[in-house]
Each structure stands twice: as C-alpha cells, then as structure tokens.
Amino acid sequence: MSKPLSDHDRRKQISVRGLAGVENVEELKTNFNRHLHFTLVKDRNVATKRDYYFALANTVRDHLIGRWIRTQQYYYEKDPKRVYYISLEFYMGRTLQNTMVNLALENACDEATYQLGLDMEELEDMEEDAGLGNGGLGRLAACFLDSMASLGLAAYGYGIRYEFGIFNQKIVNGWQVEEADDWLRYGNPWEKARPEYMRPVHFYGRTEHQPDGVKWVDTQVVLALPYDTPVPGYRNNVVNTMRLWSAKIYNFTSSSQSFVLYFCLTVNVGGYIQAVLDRNLAENISRVLYPNDNFFEGKELRLKQEYFVVSATLQDIIRRFKVSKFGSREIVRTDFSKLPEKLNDTHPAMAIPELMRVLVDEEKLEWEKAWDICVHTCAYTNHTVLPEALERWPVDLFAHLLPRHLEIVYEINRRHLERVAARFPGDMDRLGRMSLIEEGAQKRINMAHLCIVGSHAVNGVAQIHSDILKATVFKDFYEMEPHKFQNKTNGITPRRWLVMCNPGLAEVLAERIGEDFIRDLDQLTKLRNFVNDEAFIRDVAKVKQENKLKFAVHLEEHYKVKINPNSMFDVQVKRIHEYKRQLLNCLHIITYYNRIKKEPNKQWTPRTVMIGGKAAPGYHTAKMIIRLITAIGEIVNNDPVVGDRLKVIFLENYRVTLAERCIPASDLSEQISTAGTEASGTGNMKFMLNGGLTIGTMDGANVEMAEEAGEGNLFIFGMRVEDVDALDKKGYHAEEYYNRLPELKRAIDQIAGGFFSPKQPDLFKEIVNMLMHHDRFKVFADYEAYIKCQETVNTLYKVKSLMPPFLHTEILP
Numbered sequence: 001m002s003k004p005l006s007d008h009d010r011r012k013q014i015s016v017r018g019l020a021g022v023e024n025v026e027e028l029k030t031n032f033n034r035h036l037h038f039t040l041v042k043d044r045n046v047a048t049k050r051d052y053y054f055a056l057a058n059t060v061r062d063h064l065i066g067r068w069i070r071t072q073q074y075y076y077e078k079d080p081k082r083v084y085y086i087s088l089e090f091y092m093g094r095t096l097q098n099t100m101v102n103l104a105l106e107n108a109c110d111e112a113t114y115q116l117g118l119d120m121e122e123l124e125d126m127e128e129d130a131g132l133g134n135g136g137l138g139r140l141a142a143c144f145l146d147s148m149a150s151l152g153l154a155a156y157g158y159g160i161r162y163e164f165g166i167f168n169q170k171i172v173n174g175w176q177v178e179e180a181d182d183w184l185r186y187g188n189p190w191e192k193a194r195p196e197y198m199r200p201v202h203f204y205g206r207t208e209h210q211p212d213g214v215k216w217v218d219t220q221v222v223l224a225l226p227y228d229t230p231v232p233g234y235r236n237n238v239v240n241t242m243r244l245w246s247a248k249i250y251n252f253t254s255s256s257q258s259f260v261l262y263f264c265l266t267v268n269v270g271g272y273i274q275a276v277l278d279r280n281l282a283e284n285i286s287r288v289l290y291p292n293d294n295f296f297e298g299k300e301l302r303l304k305q306e307y308f309v310v311s312a313t314l315q316d317i318i319r320r321f322k323v324s325k326f327g328s329r330e331i332v333r334t335d336f337s338k339l340p341e342k343l344n345d346t347h348p349a350m351a352i353p354e355l356m357r358v359l360v361d362e363e364k365l366e367w368e369k370a371w372d373i374c375v376h377t378c379a380y381t382n383h384t385v386l387p388e389a390l391e392r393w394p395v396d397l398f399a400h401l402l403p404r405h406l407e408i409v410y411e412i413n414r415r416h417l418e419r420v421a422a423r424f425p426g427d428m429d430r431l432g433r434m435s436l437i438e439e440g441a442q443k444r445i446n447m448a449h450l451c452i453v454g455s456h457a458v459n460g461v462a463q464i465h466s467d468i469l470k471a472t473v474f475k476d477f478y479e480m481e482p483h484k485f486q487n488k489t490n491g492i493t494p495r496r497w498l499v500m501c502n503p504g505l506a507e508v509l510a511e512r513i514g515e516d517f518i519r520d521l522d523q524l525t526k527l528r529n530f531v532n533d534e535a536f537i538r539d540v541a542k543v544k545q546e547n548k549l550k551f552a553v554h555l556e557e558h559y560k561v562k563i564n565p566n567s568m569f570d571v572q573v574k575r576i577h578e579y580k581r582q583l584l585n586c587l588h589i590i591t592y593y594n595r596i597k598k599e600p601n602k603q604w605t606p607r608t609v610m611i612g613g614k615a616a617p618g619y620h621t622a623k624m625i626i627r628l629i630t631a632i633g634e635i636v637n638n639d640p641v642v643g644d645r646l647k648v649i650f651l652e653n654y655r656v657t658l659a660e661r662c663i664p665a666s667d668l669s670e671q672i673s674t675a676g677t678e679a680s681g682t683g684n685m686k687f688m689l690n691g692g693l694t695i696g697t698m699d700g701a702n703v704e705m706a707e708e709a710g711e712g713n714l715f716i717f718g719m720r721v722e723d724v725d726a727l728d729k730k731g732y733h734a735e736e737y738y739n740r741l742p743e744l745k746r747a748i749d750q751i752a753g754g755f756f757s758p759k760q761p762d763l764f765k766e767i768v769n770m771l772m773h774h775d776r777f778k779v780f781a782d783y784e785a786y787i788k789c790q791e792t793v794n795t796l797y798k799v800k801s802l803m804p805p806f807l808h809t810e811i812l813p
Contacts, residue, residue, distance in 0.1 A: 091133025
C-alpha cells in the first residue's frame with residue numbers, strides 16, 4: 001500500500017495554515033535557540049526532545065503575549081459586557097498545534113523546525129494532554145472558549161487547576177487499570193501564575209447575626225492561587241483568558257489576621273510536622289479531578305471543590321468589575337448588568353448563594369436588590385436527565401461546611417415557595433416537588449432546583465433534551481416560569497476538529513468554497529454544488545484513505561493487530577456507560593462474527609470495529625463492559641476463519657489527542673444511546689464534520705443533525721422517545737426479545753456460557769443478568785432494528801468499495 005503523507009508534508013501543501021515567510025522562519029529559529037539557551041539553559045549537545053518542545057512552545061507563546069496584553073487593555077478601555085463561563089471541567093487537550101493554527105504560524109514553525117533538523121510531529125507528541133475533564137461537558141467548555149475568542153467576545157473561563165486530571169487508562173489482561181495523570185510533572189509552558197490576585201476562600205465556622213448584618217466567623221481559610229492560560233481566537237488578534245485556581249494553605253490565623261505564620265503557632269516538633277501535613281489536606285481541594293460526570297459523588301471534597309471555584313471566581317469578577325474603567329466615580333459600583341455568568345451544569349450552582357452572601361453580607365445590599373442582580377447575572381445549562389447524575393447535597397454536610405450558605409438557601413427556598421403557593425394555591429404536592437429542600441430520612445438540597453430559581457435562563461443542550469426537561473424533569477418549573485426555558489444545542493470548534501486534525505480535508509474544502517467555513521460552518525452548504533463533481537469526490541476519497549492508512553499504522557504499532565485499511569472503520573468512542581449502549585455494539589459484533597463463521601465463503605463487508613472510552617473507577621458494570629469488549633476482541637482477532645474481515649480493537653486511554661487521530665479516519669460513527677437519554681453529544685458532530693456517517697437513534701443532537709443534513713444521510717434506527725415512553729408504560733420484558741430472535745439468543749448464550757471467556761466461564765454472567773432482568777436502557781428492544789440498519793450500512797459500503805464509503809451521500813442534499 002502507498003505510504004500516507006506525513007502531517008509535515010501535507011501542511012507544506014496547504015494554505016489554511018498560514019504561509020511560511022522567510023522572515024518568519026528566521027525569527028522563529030532565532031527565538032527557538034534563545035529559549036533553548038536562556039529559558040531552558042540547554043544547548044544542542046544535551047537537549048532532549050522535551051527540551052525542544054518547551055523551546056518551541058515558548059517561542060509560539062511569545063507571539064501570544066502582545067495580543068493577550070492588548071486584548072485585556074482593550075477590554076479595560078471599552079468596558080464591554082463580559083461573559084464568565086464557570087465550569088469544574090475544561091478538557092483542553094494539547095495547546096501547541098491549536099495555537100499555531102489560530103495564529104497562522106504552523107507552516108512557518110514546520111519550516112523552522114525542519115531547518116533546525118527536528119521533527120515537528122515528534123515535538124508535538126511531547127506535550128501532555130490537559131485532561132481536566134471527563135468527557136463531553138469538559139470538552140464543550142473548551143470549544144466554547146475557542147469559539148468565544150474567535151468571535152471576539154470578552155469572555156473568561158474559570159475552573160480548577162487540578163494537579164491530576166482524568167486518569168490514564170491502561171488495559172491489563174483485558175481489564176481497565178487507572179493510573180494517575182500527573183500532567184504537570186514537567187511543567188506547563190502555557191500558564192502564568194498570578195499570585196497578586198490570590199483570594200481567600202472560607203470553610204466551616206459559624207454565623208453571628210448582629211445589628212449590622214450577618215457575620216461568618218471562626219472559619220478555616222484556603223487561598224486560591226490563579227493560573228492564567230491564553231485562549232487565542234482564530235486569526236483575529238484576540239486572546240482571552242482561562243483562569244484556573246489552585247488551592248494553597250493560608251498561613252495566617254483567621255481570627256486575628258495577624259502575620260504570624262501558622263507554623264510558629266505549633267509548640268513542638270510533632271506539632272510542626274502535623275502543620276506541614278495539614279497543608280496537604282487543605283491543598284487536596286485542587287489535587288484531583290473527580291472521574292465521574294454521570295454519577296453524583298456526594299463527598300465533602302467534591303462540595304469543597306465546587307464552592308472553592310465559585311468563591312474565588314466571584315471575588316475575582318467583582319474585583320475586576322470595581323476597577324474597570326467606567327463613567328462613574330462611585331466607591332462601590334453596584335450596577336451588575338455587565339456580569340453574566342454561565343453555570344456549566346449544577347457543579348457551579350454554589351455561585352447563587354455565594355453571590356447573595358457577597359451582595360447582602362459584604363456589599364450591604366437589600367435582599368430584593370441582591371436577588372434581582374443574582375437572577376439577571378446567572379444562567380444555567382443542564383447536561384443530563386439521568387437522575388443519578390443530578391446533585392442533591394445532604395443538608396447536614398452543608399451545615400457543617402458552609403453554614404451561612406445553608407441559611408441563604410433556606411431563605412431563597414422560603415421566598416420561592418411563597419411565590420409557588422401564590423401561583424398555585426392549595427397545591428401542596430407541587431410545593432413538595434418544587435422545593436429546593438427534599439424531605440426524607442436525610443434532607444437534601446436539590447442543586448438543579450436552586451439553579452433554575454436563581455437564574456434568568458435555563459437551557460438544555462439539544463432541542464430534544466430541552467423539550468424533555470420541560471415535559472418531565474423540570475415540568476413544574478416550566479409551568480411556573482416558561483419564559484426562562486430555552487434551547488442551546490451544543491457545538492464544536494472547527495479549528496481543532498477540522499483544520500487542525502484533518503488538514504487534508506480542510507484544504508480540499510477551502511479550494512472549493514473558500515476559507516470562511518473555518519469561522520462559519522453554515523458555509524458548508526455551498527458543498528451542495530459539488531455533490532456530483534467527480535474531481536471533488538476523488539479528492540475527498542484520497543484524503544479519507546490517507547487518514548485511514550495512517551491510523552491503521554498507529555493501530556498496528558500499538559495493538560499488534562493487522563488492520564485492513566480497506567475495511568470499514570466502525571468507531572464508538574465515548575465514556576463507557578450503560579445508557580451509551582456499548583453492549584448493543586457488542587451484540588452486533590458477535591452476530592456479525594457468527595454470520596461469517598456460518599458462511600465463511602460469502603463476500604462479507606470487512607469491518608474494523610473500534611470502541612474506546614473510560615469507565616469511572618467505581619462503576620463496576622462499565623468496567624465489566626470493557627472486559628467484555630476486550631474478550632470479544634481476543635476471540636475474533638485470532639480466528640483464522642474470520643481473518644481480516646472483522647477485527648475488534650479497544651482503544652486504550654481515549655482522550656482528545658487520540659480523538660484527533662481517530663475521527664478523521666472513521667467511516668461510521670456509532671451514536672446508539674437509548675432515545676431520550678443522551679443530552680446532546682458532540683462526538684457525533686466531529687465525525688460528521690470529518691466525513692464519517694452516523695448510525696444512531698433519534699437522540700440528542702442526532703435529531704437536529706438529521707434535520708440539517710437530511711435523514712437519508714444518516715443511518716437512523718430504533719425507538720423514538722415516544723416509543724420508549726410507551727414501552728415503559730407497557731413494561732419492558734427482555735425475555736420476549738431473547739426468545740423471539742434466534743441470533744440475539746445465540747449471542748447472549750455465548751456470553752453467558754463462557755465462549756468469550758473460556759478460562760472463566762461465569763465471568764460475564766452479571767452482564768447477562770443485567771441485560772435480561774435489570775436493563776433500564778432496553779438494549780434488546782433495539783437489537784433487531786440495529787442489525788437491519790447495519791446490513792444497510794454493509795450494502796452501501798460494498799457498493800462504494802472502490803472509494804471510502806458514503807461519499808456521494810455524506811454531502812448535504
């Protein structure tokens with residue numbers, strides 16, 4: 001097979017990455033050597049690849065600094081309305097290549113490193129992924145920052161600078177093993193510590209109600225140290241800021257505010273040692289990202305993290321607000337109309353009681369005025385309808401950790417229930433359903449309810465998701481305040497997910513329709529004019545095949561499995577969870593395997609099935625699903641009868657960087673969640689943007705993608721939301737499908753009987769028991785439709801066997 005072009009060679013051919021002017025190249029080489037010498041204190045005799053990466057990163061960063069400072073100066077002078085995006089997760093991935101793309105430096109940097117005798121791809125591979133997120137929620141936050149900067153909005157991202165991000169996943173004997181992601185061990189060239197903006201964050205203590213207001217006293221204090229990372233817009237000279245907070249011990253006594261070091265308060269060596277150890281306890285707040293974004297983890301440390309980021313952020317926002325240039329000389333500026341905050345899910349919900357505390361207790365505003373500011377400031381995005389993911393904090397924990405905030409929540413709830421009672425007199429059941437405080441053996445605060453009451457806008461992340469919120473989860477609140485509810489369908493940034501990860505396709509598109517699509521994806525509708533253009537189809541086919549060849553090499557190197565690059569690359573990459581139904585994919589693999597074994601001489605459409613994603617460490621079923629996938633792969637990949645007609649790969653340690661390699665090479669994207677369970681999804685968009693077609697249910701953003709592209713350009717199957725609701729009312733009985741569908745029965749029997757685990761025949765009986773008796777997500781109900789839809793996929797791929805699949809249909813009709 002022909003050797004695919006390297007990224008280095010491809011970048012030299014394309015224009016969308018910027019021209020490599022002689023002056024630029026010489027300047028970059030000079031600055032590279034300067035940083036190697038003066039910043040890293042190395043010469044070429046002793047420097048390592050990592051040193052070269054840091055020298056290049058600092059060289060590129062130099063081009064950001066002037067733009068960064070000028071952007072902030074502009075915001076100060078013009079005092080625009082600012083957007084503050086608060087999220088406990090920012091899944092940024094790598095920064096170097098994205099920055100080069102947005103600054104139009106990539107070709108110049110390629111040429112400079114080439115002249116220096118270095119390999120750009122090797123240097124890029126030295127960068128650690130900034131894995132400060134679990135999945136879609138964190139990656140959405142990262143895409144938002146890129147898009148807001150590219151639109152020139154005065155936007156800031158606020159989060160936590162976790163010392164350890166999402167764990168590194170290793171597959172050992174088929175099982176997931178978690179390893180700590182020490183992403184900062186070599187340092188981070190993109191961040192700048194800002195100790196001058198350090199802020200105190202209080203915990204515990206008690207409240208005193210005094211004539212001049214409420215005081216929160218006898219608290220424990222942790223300092224929030226900000227680290228700023230530049231976020232460049234796409235070739236518009238705008239560089240916004242992502243500010244992440246790191247927890248540091250407060251060395252002074254909170255009662256007297258004296259400048260007596262905490263260490264000096266100890267009276268003996270044992271006390272001194274304990275004081276040092278206590279530093280670690282305080283700094284644990286920013287130590288590690290909780291690896292679970294679809295299951296509520298009701299731990300004290302998690303609540304500390306949520307309040308920590310909110311308190312530090314609000315102090316910083318108000319500080320910036322008060323010092324901004326404006327046409328008033330008031331000592332305290334109280335017009336908060338230019339302070340919109342976006343709460344990314346309920347994790348930053350503490351912003352509502354904290355803002356009320358600051359305005360009422362510290363700024364001395366009347367409650368009504370403070371509440372009006374709070375509601376007009378906050379907006380809430382919901383990311384899930386799964387009940388186990390909705391945050392409900394125990395009142396006892398709240399009272400212990402944040403006593404003043406509990407009082408404020410109670411007062412918010414009292415006033416809220418008065419409004420509900422006035423609107424719906426006598427409806428006691430509604431009062432119970434809409435209360436912020438859930439009664440029971442253990443009283444809990446419903447954080448989603450708090451977010452709705454304390455925000456001026458509430459949105460889901462796909463139209464179907466927003467409709468479900470209004471009809472079910474938040475029905476009472478919608479009936480009370482319908483004007484608050486709206487939809488904001490998720491999106492992705494085309495800079496990272498097309499221009500950067502698929503430069504060949506980006507150039508083919510730019511040659512036909514210009515480069516405006518990089519800022520405005522609506523421009524892609526112009527491709528309708530090229531649906532029957534054979535030269536265009538040939539060029540797209542060539543890019544797809546090159547991407548597949550390159551990824552096939554990567555797979556063979558890492559998994560020691562021979563890959564047929566002409567096979568259909570069938571990919572499902574996302575967190576491992578029952579509702580995402582990786583198990584349905586497994587049943588299709590087994591069915592297809594059985595069919596090949598039954599008729600080995602038939603012309604089968606070759607497939608390479610890739611499944612990737614991480615299971616939350618405490619999610620036993622998800623870990624068992626991974627083990628089943630790897631077990632199926634062990635049998636299928638070593639069966640000589642099947643050969644290269646079917647291969648199964650579990651993509652280890654799926655992350656942003658691996659997605660950037662995998663997605664451009666994919667032919668088929670699996671988006672097969674049970675209708676009504678996936679809030680939106682963004683992976684579906686990334687695959688479609690890179691020419692991979694979707695097989696999926698009418699769930700999440702799949703619905704709007706089908707409306708936009710035409711349902712005939714997606715492989716849609718299975719139950720719709722109304723069908724799922726009807727089945728719930730009727731009763732879902734997995735045995736009916738098991739007894740009626742012979743291929744399903746055989747696949748389940750093989751799993752249960754140890755066919756895929758001959759040394760441990762009972763290994764997967766838990767999974768079988770769950771599917772047969774406790775499956776909330778109704779895998780069997782969609783099995784038959786899924787298999788038939790996959791047959792349609794096979795047929796179409798076979799018809800297009802001389803080129804990548806679906807080329808004529810993947811363009812908008």
